[in-house]
Amino acid sequence: MEFLPLTEPVLLILLSLAGQPRHGYSILKDVEQMSDGRVMLSTGTLYGALRRLLDEEWIERFKEQDSSRGRQAYRLTARGRRNLQLEVGRMKHLTRLANLRIAVKGA
Amino acid sequence: MFGLILYRHALRLYPPLYRKRFGEEMVAVFRELQAESATKGMIAQSVFGVRETAGVVAGALRERWRVRGDDSVWLWFPTRRFTMRNEFRFPKTTAVLMTIILAGVVLAIQRGEAIQGSLPYANPPVGPIHPVHSALLPGVLFGLAFFYAAGLIGWAILFALRRSGVHRLDETSVQPK
Numbered sequence: 001m002e003f004l005p006l007t008e009p010v011l012l013i014l015l016s017l018a019g020q021p022r023h024g025y026s027i028l029k030d031v032e033q034m035s036d037g038r039v040m041l042s043t044g045t046l047y048g049a050l051r052r053l054l055d056e057e058w059i060e061r062f063k064e065q066d067s068s069r070g071r072q073a074y075r076l077t078a079r080g081r082r083n084l085q086l087e088v089g090r091m092k093h094l095t096r097l098a099n100l101r102i103a104v105k106g107a
Numbered sequence: 108m109f110g111l112i113l114y115r116h117a118l119r120l121y122p123p124l125y126r127k128r129f130g131e132e133m134v135a136v137f138r139e140l141q142a143e144s145a146t147k148g149m150i151a152q153s154v155f156g157v158r159e160t161a162g163v164v165a166g167a168l169r170e171r172w173r174v175r176g177d178d179s180v181w182l183w184f185p186t187r188r189f190t191m192r193n194e195f196r197f198p199k200t201t202a203v204l205m206t207i208i209l210a211g212v213v214l215a216i217q218r219g220e221a222i223q224g225s226l227p228y229a230n231p232p233v234g235p236i237h238p239v240h241s242a243l244l245p246g247v248l249f250g251l252a253f254f255y256a257a258g259l260i261g262w263a264i265l266f267a268l269r270r271s272g273v274h275r276l277d278e279t280s281v282q283p284k
Contacts, residue, residue, distance in 0.1 A: 023132075024132055024136040025136045025139045028136065028140070041162075042158045042159050042161065042162020042163070043133045043136050043137050043140070043159060043162060043163070044133075044159070044162030044164070044166030044167070045162045045165070045166060046136070047133050048166045050129070051125065051170075071132070071135060072132050
């Protein structure tokens with residue numbers, strides 16, 4: 001997996017799309033909410049990441065029924081979901097390892 | 108409103124294909140964010156402005172760099188003419204070169220006529236030849252203008268029908284099957 005580990009903005013974007021398809025503004029707001037306002041992406045950063053994820057077929061454009069106001073929704077592809085699961089698994093492993101090491105050090 | 112106009116201009120920093128693909132969406136999202144920041148006071152608006160400016164400039168540089176990066180095979184050549192790009196470019200170089208060539212031809216003809224005029228007549232001037240020479244310049248000019256215009260019209264028709272080389276290249280898939 002060439003793009004693993006993921007950067008935090010990309011991870012948050014993928015997590016935002018994991019639940020449901022979203023358009024750009026909705027992704028930005030969700031990322032902001034998930035990170036408690038710590039990660040606030042600009043449109044330039046967001047669409048740079050979306051372009052890369054689209055090119056790698058981790059996400060795809062999704063035709064909404066209400067596609068007014070130039071909105072375009074995105075959703076995860078099976079490949080994107082699989083890679084997100086891999087990344088979350090990797091992070092889980094790291095967290096478990098870190099907890100073990102910290103516990104041993106503390107004992 | 109002013110911010111939106113600036114943002115639209117800033118999007119020109121991106122490669123044309125990227126703008127075509129995401130430009131309108133980015134403007135739509137920017138509009139929503141701008142409306143939201145307007146309700147939060149001056150500081151929030153300033154932070155928003157700085158973040159968006161930095162994001163667009165950094166994003167545009169990244170995309171430009173990526174487009175360049177795709178041509179890395181050709182980096183040891185002065186590359187532009189070797190690089191296929193499926194994006195629209197007006198043939199500026201061709202137009203400039205054709206104009207320079209046309210100017211060169213006109214100057215050469217004028218200079219030739221001047222030299223001819225300055226030469227002493229060793230023999231009596233030959234009357235019937237002179238009108239033939241003076242008719243050459245307009246004829247050449249007309250011919251060049253005709254072919255130039257015909258080429259331009261042909262290209263415009265192909266462009267309008269979306270059958271120009273640019274469009275056909277644009278339809279070409281660059282992704283491996």
